[in-house]
Amino acid sequence: MPSYRPLLNHFVAVLCLVLLTVTASFAQEKEKIKMKPTEGKLSSTVRSKAYYYPQFQAGKVSFISGVVSSATLNYNMLTGEVEFINARKDTLAVDNMYLIKLITIGTDSFYYDAESTQLLKLVDDISGRKLLVKEKYALADVKNVGAMGVESSTASPTNTTNTDFRQTQNKLKSNESMIFSARSYYYFGVQDKYLPATKGNFLKLFPQHSDKLKSYMKENNLDLKSKEEIQKLLQYASGL
Secondary structure, three states, rough: OOOHHHHHHOOOOOOOHHHHHHHHOOOOOOOOEOOHHHHOOOOOHHHHHEOOOOOOEEEEEEOOOOOOEEEEEEEEEEEEEEEEEEEOOOOEEOHHHHHHHEEEOOEEEEEEEEOOOOEEEEEEOOOOOOEEEEEEEEEEEEEEOOOHOOEEEEOOOOOOOOHHHHHHHOOOOOEEEEEEEEEEEEEEEOEEEEEOOOOHHHHHOOOHHHHHHHHHHHHHOOOOOOOOHHHHHHHHHOOO
């Protein structure tokens, strides 16, 4: 009588691999953050969701002066700040970012764009052209609690377009709450200059191949909305 145990074991192994892959994929997705105006400082629950990494990690802060300082770091996607744990076990934000050249957390590298005052994580470096991403929580909605406790979205209850939670929070009413969603914004980096990853800015990187690149983007329907599309375009341009 034939044995089905090897086949069954193979099936179970494949199923486990699929489940692990799906679980890892979900684990990488950032939850939405809901905040009320009465919360004041960030609660421990909000802070845990806001951090880019599950735990603080060993990292280094490299200053323009050449000084390198080791620290235990994490990136707060809600505030846009890098935080560290000092000798007293206090959690503080790294300040004077304009003096910093590079921050590494684990295997990731972050560059500070002094012009736009934002932190950009390195995604890829193709022939000296960096692809970077700003990953940050942005205000997605404001909820209003009405009659019978029913919650609904409001168009513009705060009369502000500011997506910084500290400034927006102060303008909320007691029956309102903010909903933040994780967003990714891609940038090009050449030396110490950083530009949003738009078609126009991409063509500025390769002015001598402008016509070829326009044709390539049109033929491949590239609109630079994803990391994969931008990488594909940078690899093509670097080979011209």
